[in-house]
Amino acid sequence: xxxxxxxxxxxxxxxxxxxxxxxxxxxxxxxxxxxxxxxxxxxxxxxxxxxxxxxxxxxxxxxxxxxxxxxxxxxxxxxxxxxxxxxxxxxxxxxxxxxxxxxxxxxxxxxxxxxxx
Numbered sequence: 491x492x493x494x495x496x497x498x499x500x501x502x503x504x505x506x507x508x509x510x511x512x513x514x515x516x517x518x519x520x521x522x523x524x525x526x527x528x529x530x531x532x533x534x535x536x537x538x539x540x541x542x543x544x545x546x547x548x549x550x551x552x553x554x555x556x557x558x559x560x561x562x563x564x565x566x567x568x569x570x571x572x573x574x575x576x577x578x579x580x581x582x583x584x585x586x587x588x589x590x591x592x593x594x595x596x597x598x599x600x601x602x603x604x605x606x607x
């Protein structure tokens with residue numbers, strides 16, 4: 491990969507904190523993405539390649555709809571009181587892909603409405 495390259499992982503805010511039971515296996519995999527991002531950022535930084543991890547919270551998708559079975563529980567954990575939109579996650583990805591974010595490296599960027607504060 492050339493200098494100026496970007497690796498952008500998509501993790502989850504539950505890689506940082508678990509708000510309810512039954513999430514341990516999923517959360518463990520997202521925690522691994524977080525640590526992989528940080529390690530790879532350290533290894534590739536000297537080559538001018540940045541590595542970052544975008545960590546969405548509840549996002550309104552077909553797999554996890556804002557009106558689905560788990561919606562009430564998840565919305566209650568989000569200070570903004572709503573699900574995020576795919577465009578909001580895409581905006582964070584676009585930000586870290588941009589050359590103007592070349593000093594952002596090894597970051598775990600939450601797009602979770604404050605769920606993990």
